[in-house]
Amino acid sequence: MKLRDNGAVSEQNPITLDEARRPRPASAALTKTGGFLAGFTHTLQPYIGCRFGCEYCYVKALSVHQFHQPPLAWGEYVHPRTGIAEKLRKELARAQARGELDALAIFMSSATDPYQAAERRWRLSRACLEVFADYPPGLLMVQTRSPLVADDFARLARLGTRCWLSFTVETDRDEVRRALTPRCPAIAQRLETIAAARAHGLNVQVAVSPCLPYSDVETFGAQLVELAGRVVVDTYTSGDGQAGIRTARTGVAGRYAAQGWGDWRSEGAAQALYAWLSARIGARAGWSQAGFSALARSVTCVAPAQTAVVS
Numbered sequence: 001m002k003l004r005d006n007g008a009v010s011e012q013n014p015i016t017l018d019e020a021r022r023p024r025p026a027s028a029a030l031t032k033t034g035g036f037l038a039g040f041t042h043t044l045q046p047y048i049g050c051r052f053g054c055e056y057c058y059v060k061a062l063s064v065h066q067f068h069q070p071p072l073a074w075g076e077y078v079h080p081r082t083g084i085a086e087k088l089r090k091e092l093a094r095a096q097a098r099g100e101l102d103a104l105a106i107f108m109s110s111a112t113d114p115y116q117a118a119e120r121r122w123r124l125s126r127a128c129l130e131v132f133a134d135y136p137p138g139l140l141m142v143q144t145r146s147p148l149v150a151d152d153f154a155r156l157a158r159l160g161t162r163c164w165l166s167f168t169v170e171t172d173r174d175e176v177r178r179a180l181t182p183r184c185p186a187i188a189q190r191l192e193t194i195a196a197a198r199a200h201g202l203n204v205q206v207a208v209s210p211c212l213p214y215s216d217v218e219t220f221g222a223q224l225v226e227l228a229g230r231v232v233v234d235t236y237t238s239g240d241g242q243a244g245i246r247t248a249r250t251g252v253a254g255r256y257a258a259q260g261w262g263d264w265r266s267e268g269a270a271q272a273l274y275a276w277l278s279a280r281i282g283a284r285a286g287w288s289q290a291g292f293s294a295l296a297r298s299v300t301c302v303a304p305a306q307t308a309v310v311s
């Protein structure tokens, strides 16, 4: 199957920017989860689509993009799910009435980045955090690669040990980032944000997901150990939910060939990094699905399975 990609919003494309950014009111907030995120009970997506538009993003293969109307390339649209915080408040109030709040492990977000630029205008992720302050779940994991999350450090800190910030840093080489995910924040900005989050007292996990070509094990590994409370390392083959089949449908293979980065399917460099980290920080280093779900399983005691996580 070839992934649908119907072109960018432009003067030649009759679809307007307004349509590509139009709000889509949320009919519900929490979605029950499974697969790769089996340790978590729910996901929460404040937006539909993601303007970071990463080449390797597996969401391109999911129905949320394949059946998106109007047809647009991945990365060209983002719809704020307006009213999501109000829906979340009702759903968490019901969970509290049933005595189930402590058993909830929520992943925000698996199919969008909750702190992409649209958040600056809509503040839906922030509104959800305000609701979580009133109804704290057993675990909230906020997954992002955006320095914009710093605006909400104080709101994350209010949740104490119930909240982890999971921050994506796939490589320490910014030229790799520019070649594969040019719209994403620079690596240096991300490292600064992580350091600031730790200084703020937040629990921070670094997601090396997917692990991209990096400098060398000791340089990157030492940086990660110094920065984060936990580190999860993942690859296209272990982490895309279909042993690399989803990634094979993207432009990743062509980019690797053009850059001379070798076989994109190889897990050797990622495994070397994981082994180096494990030798130094033990169980605070995680691999792929088990690594992502480890904290959640301590809340929900759900056994692991397979699909994928992004952002």
Ligand code: SF4
Pocket (backbone or CB within 6 Å): 050, 051, 052, 053, 054, 056, 057, 058, 059, 110, 111, 112, 113, 145, 310, 311
């Ligand atoms: S990988 Fe994450 S940040 Fe990149 S496009 Fe997909 S959802 Fe957005």
